[in-house]
Amino acid sequence: MDKFTSSTGAACPIEQSNLNTDQILPARYLKWTRAMGIGKVLFHDLRFDAEGKEKPDFPLNKPAWRNAKIIIGARNFGCGSSREAAVYALYDYGIRCVIAPSFGDIFSGNAVQNGVLTAIISDEEAFEIMGALKRTPELLVTVELERQTIVCGNRTYHFAIDPVRRMRLLNGWDDIALTENYGDRITAFKERDQRERAWAFPRVD
Amino acid sequence: MLWSSSMTEPQTIIDKLWNAHEILRRDDGESLLWVDRHYVHEGSFHAFAKLTERGVRVAEPGLTFGVADHYVPTRGSRHDIADPEIARMVRQVEDNTAKFGIKLFGIDDPRQGIVHVVGPEQGLTLPGLLIVCGDSHTSTHGALGAYAFGIGASEVAHVLMTQTIWQKKPKRMRLTIDGATAPGISAKDIILAVIAQIGADGANGCALEFAGSAIRALSIEGRLTLCNMSIEAGARCGMVAPDAAAIAYLQGRPYAPKGAKFDQAVEAWSKLITDDGAIFDRDISLDAKTIAPIVTWGTSPQDALPIDASVPDPACEANAERAKYLRDALDYMGIAPGKKLSEIAIDRVFIGSCTNARIEDLRAAAAVLAGRISKVPGLVSAGSTVVKRLAEEEGLDRIFRDAGLEWGESGCSMCVGINGDIVAPGERCASTTNRNFRGRQGPGARTHLMSPAMVAAAAVNGHLADVRPLLAGRKT
Numbered sequence A: 001m002d003k004f005t006s007s008t009g010a011a012c013p014i015e016q017s018n019l020n021t022d023q024i025l026p027a028r029y030l031k032w033t034r035a036m037g038i039g040k041v042l043f044h045d046l047r048f049d050a051e052g053k054e055k056p057d058f059p060l061n062k063p064a065w066r067n068a069k070i071i072i073g074a075r076n077f078g079c080g081s082s083r084e085a086a087v088y089a090l091y092d093y094g095i096r097c098v099i100a101p102s103f104g105d106i107f108s109g110n111a112v113q114n115g116v117l118t119a120i121i122s123d124e125e126a127f128e129i130m131g132a133l134k135r136t137p138e139l140l141v142t143v144e145l146e147r148q149t150i151v152c153g154n155r156t157y158h159f160a161i162d163p164v165r166r167m168r169l170l171n172g173w174d175d176i177a178l179t180e181n182y183g184d185r186i187t188a189f190k191e192r193d194q195r196e197r198a199w200a201f202p203r204v205d
Numbered sequence B: 001m002l003w004s005s006s007m008t009e010p011q012t013i014i015d016k017l018w019n020a021h022e023i024l025r026r027d028d029g030e031s032l033l034w035v036d037r038h039y040v041h042e043g044s045f046h047a048f049a050k051l052t053e054r055g056v057r058v059a060e061p062g063l064t065f066g067v068a069d070h071y072v073p074t075r076g077s078r079h080d081i082a083d084p085e086i087a088r089m090v091r092q093v094e095d096n097t098a099k100f101g102i103k104l105f106g107i108d109d110p111r112q113g114i115v116h117v118v119g120p121e122q123g124l125t126l127p128g129l130l131i132v133c134g135d136s137h138t139s140t141h142g143a144l145g146a147y148a149f150g151i152g153a154s155e156v157a158h159v160l161m162t163q164t165i166w167q168k169k170p171k172r173m174r175l176t177i178d179g180a181t182a183p184g185i186s187a188k189d190i191i192l193a194v195i196a197q198i199g200a201d202g203a204n205g206c207a208l209e210f211a212g213s214a215i216r217a218l219s220i221e222g223r224l225t226l227c228n229m230s231i232e233a234g235a236r237c238g239m240v241a242p243d244a245a246a247i248a249y250l251q252g253r254p255y256a257p258k259g260a261k262f263d264q265a266v267e268a269w270s271k272l273i274t275d276d277g278a279i280f281d282r283d284i285s286l287d288a289k290t291i292a293p294i295v296t297w298g299t300s301p302q303d304a305l306p307i308d309a310s311v312p313d314p315a316c317e318a319n320a321e322r323a324k325y326l327r328d329a330l331d332y333m334g335i336a337p338g339k340k341l342s343e344i345a346i347d348r349v350f351i352g353s354c355t356n357a358r359i360e361d362l363r364a365a366a367a368v369l370a371g372r373i374s375k376v377p378g379l380v381s382a383g384s385t386v387v388k389r390l391a392e393e394e395g396l397d398r399i400f401r402d403a404g405l406e407w408g409e410s411g412c413s414m415c416v417g418i419n420g421d422i423v424a425p426g427e428r429c430a431s432t433t434n435r436n437f438r439g440r441q442g443p444g445a446r447t448h449l450m451s452p453a454m455v456a457a458a459a460v461n462g463h464l465a466d467v468r469p470l471l472a473g474r475k476t
């Protein structure tokens, strides 16, 4: 998986709370493979109207934020469906980091798997950063994972992230390779479990 | 013994389930957990592609079960699927499961249905199991006392390759609901009331145990509805301690243990309760008798109110951010501020989904619709083909058809709209599903969530309505 150490770029504020993964990637694109260009349909129904024309009011359509690398969101960003393709869409569009006061549980797990950082700050800080960006849209933001900082203009904020997720992002660890190191432990667990909980293994038909 | 607590301090059911599946814990706090059951569906293709890419096999093909549910047609031919993309999705899950030696309940199988209906129905979902699926509503299976949660495609691939998953132990939360609910109140009303109270992120990342006399009084099907929607409060999983009702529900189901193994299982399950004095990270309660029939008015399941209320008026909201949230939601929903819920006219109804399409749900809707006519068109799609057959034996299909509703095949259908069953742009649908997100039932669709009986009441009236007057003198 991809590493994340730091990212500097335009940062797009999206103020909607409970922005769910159905909004990030509408369900009708779930049958797409990544090769079909899933980044193009990121936030599709928020970004485009029924005729496929851009909605000028959606922040990601504004000139300064079109090439954003960072999104500043509101509470419970990425709640809802477990679709990992929502993270593929963000990544393939060019987003490397989402900053928000809280995240949907499955979404932030999926983000780590794809090298996308989910950085947690307070409601007030998110509000403040959004305000600064709305005043000065071209402001570049730098997010650094090692030190857990966000630099926006002359302000520096500290963000929270689960320490395990932080290490995984910094190192780009592959889960499966890691798990395979414990093959013997898994086998021993299964053998004991099959004796003690024989009922838990379904009959083969 | 696996979840005995004699030597240690009192444990919650969550602790017991966790301990029974922990293979190892790393110094950093992540644990490797054994997965007892893994369900896959058409959407799992990303994960299968990862296996093919690495050239590896499935570690335990006997512990993964597949269904075709998200893309299967519910109307017209199930065989000549007109849309080639949808046909490809259904074929792909057949090919992938065949290639990796996984049992599939495919489109022609009499056991086919929505994954979260099929698992419990077939006795694959059992108390004490750790269950995962690449679908957020996997929380449903906790209703039988399983530790069940949704995962993403990378994790699905990991489970397929290793039969394990890395997790950090979640916070433990208990929601106790004591007392008796009023007549006409269902599990759907309870869970909508809970989400309205604690918010769409009120249980974020928590394992959530439902307890109390009102929960114990629910049937297993009601508990499945309850746990299904615990994800809509942000919970990683929901669960109810298995009791005599759970045991009775499982006995004799096709994949449930039989004979001596069943007895052993029952003995293990009987210990699966929260010990007296066990500590939760969060412990809250709700009084059952305060719960009224509830509908949603906005674009998040937390936007829920009793049917006799009016939608909020942003002009009366002091908090500017909240006022904007209300304005945006009402604007999308096309509802005037302050309008009475019972005056909101609907264009169609949908009875279906893993939330509310089991046999008791269909009976509850039919009890209201019997001898009455729906003022709007609508679709009824049973949660599984087994449920569909049973409903037909009971004559429920006739009641729905006579009321003017369509009786379809089983699948996810209009819950997510990806098989082509969609609500047209701007149309308003009273729905038994779990998400009223913008565009969830189709681009521009407006969804009001409620119980099956309340959807039936909306159908009969042509607008959102209290079901209770319609139940007067009827057996439910």
Ligand code: SF4
Binding pocket: B069, B070, B114, B115, B116, B135, B137, B353, B354, B355, B411, B412, B415, B416, B434
């Ligand atoms: S019925 Fe709806 S919520 Fe349930 S699994 Fe299908 S799409 Fe998901």
